[in-house]
Amino acid sequence: MASNLESLLTRAWLRRGPLALALLPLSLLFRLLAGLRTLLYRSGIKQSERLPVPVIVVGNIFIGGTGKTPLTIWLAERLRAAGLRPGVISRGHGGAEACPREVTPQSAPGDVGDEPLLIAARAGCPVVVGRKRAEAGRALLAAHPEVDVLITDDGLQHYALARDVEIVLFDGRGVGNGWLLPAGPLREAPSRRRDFTVVNAPEITPALARAVGGQPFRMALAGDKAEPLSRPGEGMPLAQLQGKRIVAAAGIGNPGRFFAMLRAAGLTVQELPLPDHHDFRDRPFDHVDADVILITEKDAVKCRQLDNLKDDPRLWVVPVTARIDAALAEQIVEKCRGRSTA
Numbered sequence: 001m002a003s004n005l006e007s008l009l010t011r012a013w014l015r016r017g018p019l020a021l022a023l024l025p026l027s028l029l030f031r032l033l034a035g036l037r038t039l040l041y042r043s044g045i046k047q048s049e050r051l052p053v054p055v056i057v058v059g060n061i062f063i064g065g066t067g068k069t070p071l072t073i074w075l076a077e078r079l080r081a082a083g084l085r086p087g088v089i090s091r092g093h094g095g096a097e098a099c100p101r102e103v104t105p106q107s108a109p110g111d112v113g114d115e116p117l118l119i120a121a122r123a124g125c126p127v128v129v130g131r132k133r134a135e136a137g138r139a140l141l142a143a144h145p146e147v148d149v150l151i152t153d154d155g156l157q158h159y160a161l162a163r164d165v166e167i168v169l170f171d172g173r174g175v176g177n178g179w180l181l182p183a184g185p186l187r188e189a190p191s192r193r194r195d196f197t198v199v200n201a202p203e204i205t206p207a208l209a210r211a212v213g214g215q216p217f218r219m220a221l222a223g224d225k226a227e228p229l230s231r232p233g234e235g236m237p238l239a240q241l242q243g244k245r246i247v248a249a250a251g252i253g254n255p256g257r258f259f260a261m262l263r264a265a266g267l268t269v270q271e272l273p274l275p276d277h278h279d280f281r282d283r284p285f286d287h288v289d290a291d292v293i294l295i296t297e298k299d300a301v302k303c304r305q306l307d308n309l310k311d312d313p314r315l316w317v318v319p320v321t322a323r324i325d326a327a328l329a330e331q332i333v334e335k336c337r338g339r340s341t342a
Contacts, residue, residue, distance in 0.1 A: 065253015
């Protein structure tokens with residue numbers, strides 16, 4: 001039922017149809033409350049905590065998945081290449097603990113969230129999750145004093161933590177119908193300030209650029225190989241899977257993006273979209289008739305911890321890498337170095 005409701009709203013949010021119009025009064029109330037909250041922080045009535053190192057927020061105003069995790073991994077790699085020592089803090093979707101907790105290879109997705117596990121595995125830097133970002137940041141810096149810049153995975157609207165750089169990420173859906181929740185898909189107005197705008201899309205059309213605002217950088221997600229779930233690193237080019245019966249499954253915010261990437265690689269796939277952050281304990285592949293089931297890296301961190309899936313020879317993971325103009329990283333590094341640290 002929840003999945004059907006999510007699907008209904010997702011479709012409604014792309015146009016100003018009857019359902020969106022019916023929800024518009026609630027959207028106006030949401031906008032009023034969100035604006036009041038922002039004003040309380042800007043006026044100093046509510047205080048934002050500033051940490052002793054620069055803080056970069058990677059977030060979105062479009063609810064759901066736009067590609068924040070690949071962007072966070074890309075950014076951590078570029079900061080490290082520039083001589084900085086990044087750490088990542090995250091809310092950790094579905095995480096069971098309120099107190100800050102460091103993510104390790106032994107962490108369970110139910111405790112720390114699937115995306116932080118993937119970031120810790122790919123980004124090669126410390127990752128701490130916690131409901132309060134500032135508290136998580138303090139915990140990370142105490143455990144890893146060498147860290148000199150923090151990336152917040154999500155948290156654009158978490159104003160209790162002061163930030164030095166804001167990156168707002170969109171995908172090809174742009175701003176949808178342009179309305180705030182629940183009549184539209186936006187948490188904040190498209191006109192909200194930010195330092196950088198990134199669009200995860202095959203191309204940025206003039207209409208898309210106008211909708212998202214700013215001078216957007218384009219992000220492309222590239223995946224050209226697949227790895228057996230049980231044997232990471234033993235990959236083969238996706239092209240070698242042509243001719244096989246393939247099901248593509250994705251429990252991410254925008255499964256269609258994953259399916260489109262596979263089709264662009266020349267594969268014919270049967271699509272199996274799953275709810276975002278799907279936990280796979282309902283055994284969704286038991287009745288799937290396929291030679292190969294392609295899944296995302298985010299889903300793989302959970303499948304590897306389930307006895308009925310971790311050795312399934314049909315399951316192959318498609319790693320993706322973000323490709324963005326290097327000028328974005330250079331400008332972010334310049335902003336971080338321009339801030340004096342305590």
